[in-house]
Amino acid sequence: MNKKMFSVVLAVLMMAVCVSGVFAQDAIKIGGTGPLTGGAAIYGNAVKNGAEIAVEEINALGGLQFELKYEDDAHDAEKAVNAFNALLDWGMQVSMSSVTSKPAEATSELNMEERVFGMTPSASSTAVIDGKDNVLQMCFTDPNQGSASAAYIANNGLAEKVAVIWKNDDVYSKGIYDTFMDGAEEFGLEVVSDTTFADGNDTDFSVQIADAQEKGAELVFLPMYYTPASLILAQADAAGYDPIFFGVDGMDGILTMEGFDASLAEGVILLTPFNADSEDEKTAAFVETYQELFGEVPNQFAADGYDVVYALAEACEAAGITPDMSAEEINDALIETFETFTFNGITGENMTWSEGAVNKDPKGMIIKDGAYVGLD
Amino acid sequence: MKRKNMNKYISFALIIVAYAVMMALSAAGKTTRSMQGMLVPICAYIVMAISLNLTVGILGELSLGHAGFMSMGAFTGTCAAIMLTDSVPSAGLRLGLSMVIGAVFGGIVGFLIGIPVLRLKGDYLAIVTLAFGEIIKSIFNNLYLGFDKYGLHLQLLSEKGIKLEEGGRMLIQGAMGISKIKKISTFTAGFILIILTLFIVYHLVESRYGRAIMAIRDNRIAAESVGVDVTKYKMTAFVISAAMAGAAGALFAQNYSTITANKFDFNTSILILVLVVLGGLGNITGSIISATLLTILPEALRGFATYRMLVYAIVLIVVMLFTNASGTKILIDNIKARFGGNKEEEEQ
CATH class of the missing domain: 3.40.50.2300 (Response regulator)
Structure with missing residues (x-):
């Protein structure tokens, strides 16, 4: 039998899966899963791009530093769990949960079990936040x-x-x-x-x-x-x-x-909740950077990703979190902070959270001459 | 006979050694989370591959709807486990019961589908099983099932008419599938299921039933002419295959907090078929190895980031070509000749 050959292949693969453990670091590790490939890829990539811009901007300010990693889940709960585990192996301290609803339902369960704080940009199903004290939504629930x-x-x-x-x-x-x-x-x-x-x-x-x-x-x-x-x-x-x-x-x-x-x-x-044509200074700056880097007008998902990183960063700052804290310590500190935290982002003003759901007003938009225009 | 036995022992040995190694590693804290997270799905896919191999490799009928049986087992098994939460407090026992129920329902559906399907042959059978998989998916996507102290409440298309008493809960919510599943599947349960599956399949293949089934595969007319009841033996293999898939489905579903019917679609059926073809038709050991490798592979390739699925496809093509190349076959035969003794056994 060619058992030997298979055992060699197996061994090599296992080594590839194994990622080395903890090492000293100076940035807080944020991880997220989303569909970077497949039919829903436009959402995953938009969130990832938006989040990347936010991380770069925050790091450029020189304060608390962040490191972002996105793993592909192809809009599938099974793969999302794998991706989430891979992120835990990488040393994720704060999670951006998942981009789409069903995967987020599975990974938010892991957020709860592993005590890793999570905030999803766009997974809108109520099951994502139901019964979990450490998972929040940036988007409206369905x-x-x-x-x-x-x-x-x-x-x-x-x-x-x-x-x-x-x-x-x-x-x-x-x-x-x-x-x-x-x-x-x-x-x-x-x-x-x-x-x-x-x-x-x-x-x-x-x-x-x-x-x-x-x-x-x-x-x-x-x-x-x-x-x-x-x-x-x-x-x-x-x-x-x-x-x-x-x-x-x-x-x-x-x-x-x-x-x-x-x-x-x-x-x-x-x-x-997001209008790319808004006169708002922050929104205009974000849209300009996004267009420069990715060549298209950001959609609401990109804005959600951007806002999640900013909300997490501001909350970390407020809670006095440092990169050497464990995921669980950060989790406890963030749960406490978000109870009274108010956030102003590009998808809404004065956002607060209760039982995981966000409080903000939806805006009616109408498409005119190929662009969104606010209705009100 | 000797080589067939050897293949069997290798299968059992592989599984037992792999189980022992993984348990030792995790006891020593040497496993990564990705590795641990993949253990139960790997077990489920191994059982799926072995059971499909029974239909495709040993019975010789192409089935493209195997995920349908998995779905059946996943939904019925999980619902059963939820309903038994209070009456059976032991998670292990509950998981066992849910797998049995998944297997029973998988088997029943296999039997019902088998009645019309097994009258067909080849391409026709493949298309009908494909349609069956889609039907199961559609049914679960539109099925609403609630549960309270008065029993089960079932309705199609909408949950509006289901009024549950206090303490009741919705089990299946159409497209949203089952939510808030207790994650009770364990690697040990998966291991036991694989061992049972191997035991059943090898026992079947070596028995009078197995010989009849393979005779039908090799020459249906000849088999019929010597009095083999084709329908009966085909049905036996088909139902056993479906029942094992049902058990695997129950195991798989309870490894996650949520499942939907769309998970068990045509793509999943094809994935399982790929496992079987890659491992070799009729080769149980091959199915075990290919199911393990192809479940780990996409995760191992995470380093390639965006090119991951491209690399995965390329690796798949290379492996298929490599294992089928004449040079490799000669090499494998040489190795067999050195270690395995006589080798003029059934090769497909």
């Missing part, structure tokens, strides 16, 4: 987005007859859909068309669009990521149907999507 959207549509009198197209095998879409429907009932919106799609049949939306059109929906709510949304916009345009399209934060990124005719997104409204 339920929050659904009810906020319904309230926004009703309060601004955008439409009375509404259609919803949602993805019934996706946690994110389902979470928002559920609370949107509750909100719609509460605020007196009439949902005339309620249609779904799933992985594998997410390229042809003619049935869903025809249903919404036939039933006279004035507004179509799209709680989904931007890839299917872009197809819906294109196919509705081809069908000569022109309602108001209303999206949530997953829609963010549609303007920079390759091969998408941005003029189709004209007039689309979405709720997002």
Whole structure:
């Protein structure tokens, strides 16, 4: 048998997996997992890029130093756990949890078990923070987005007859859909068309669009990521149907999507906490740096990543944390600090946290001339 | 006969030695977290690969929906474990029971699928099993199951109609799958499951059933002509394979705090098939080694950062070419000749 050869290969691989232990360091190690490859890669890379900019800026100030490492989880809970373990081996002291919801649900459990403080930029499911004292969210939770959207549509009198197209095998879409429907009932919106799609049949939306059109929906709510949304916009345009399209934060990124005719997104409204066209000094500086380095306008995920690093850095500063402290010591100090901590970032002002969820106001944006413009 | 036995002993020895080494290393605190985190998934994938090898390598029917059985076991086993939390306080026993339940449900579904599927051959069977995997995924994506003191409440498409009494909880929430799973899977449980699987598969292969199954694979008409009941033996192999996949699913799911139906999609079925093909059709030892290596490999390649999956694909191609090259085969045969004695055994 070629057992010998295999044992050699095995040994080599095991050595490769083993990473050496602790050594003296002068920077606090922040680790995060996100989809850097695969279908959701645009989110993972945006967060990573945003976080990198923040770390460089903070380190350049010369105060407390940070080191950032992102590991790929390909939007999969199993791989996210592997990635999280790899980060622990690397010596991660503070965690940025995971970028997407399901992976974050699995890794936040590890945050809790291993007592590593975590703050997720964009994993919006409530299960991420439920029952954990040391995991916070920078983004809104899914339920929050659904009810906020319904309230926004009703309060601004955008439409009375509404259609919803949602993805019934996706946690994110389902979470928002559920609370949107509750909100719609509460605020007196009439949902005339309620249609779904799933992985594998997410390229042809003619049935869903025809249903919404036939039933006279004035507004179509799209709680989904931007890839299917872009197809819906294109196919509705081809069908000569022109309602108001209303999206949530997953829609963010549609303007920079390759091969998408941005003029189709004209007039689309979405709720997002971040506006790249804002006059705000901090936001403008961030957008400029991001464009310089990565050649595109940052989306909300990049801004979330940027804000998480700043929030963690400011909290570390406030708690008097030093790089030689263990992950558990930092964890305890940060839990205490965040109880009373207020943060001003580019995705919101005066943010505070209660039971892991962030308190901040969503902003309504409308796409005009290929850019987001604030509605209020 | 002799070499077949040797293969069997090597399989058992490999598993036992690997288990002992890992336990010793972790007792000595020499293992990294990545390594420890991968132990249970490796065990689950080994069982998956061995069980699929039974269908593909030994029965000779291409199945592209093996992850469907894993999914079945994962969901039923995990639900059972959650419901038994109060009545069976011992985590080990609960895990054992949940694997048994996963295996039973895997087996039942295997039987139901087997009735229409095993009438088909070759490509047709492959396509139907593929469709089956997708159906299972769709069902779990739209299934809502709650549990309270009055028992189970099941509904499709929406959880709106499920009203739970106090103290009840939702088990399966459609696309969100199962959340807040207690992580009770252990390496030792995985090890025991592999040993059991090996025991069952080798026992089957060496028995009268195994000879009949391989006769069907090699020449169906000849087998039928000597009175072998093709449907019965095919069904036996298929159901056993599905049941083992179900147990592996229960083990796998309870290693994480959450699972969704989308985890067990077509890609996972193909991944398991890759494990089997890489290890060699009908070669159980090969399945064990390839399942271990291919689970570790993507993690070991983290150093390549963005190029990781590219390197992974290249390594896969190289390994496939290398193990199939005639030069390597001669080399392996030479090594076999030196150590293994007679070698005119079944080679596929």
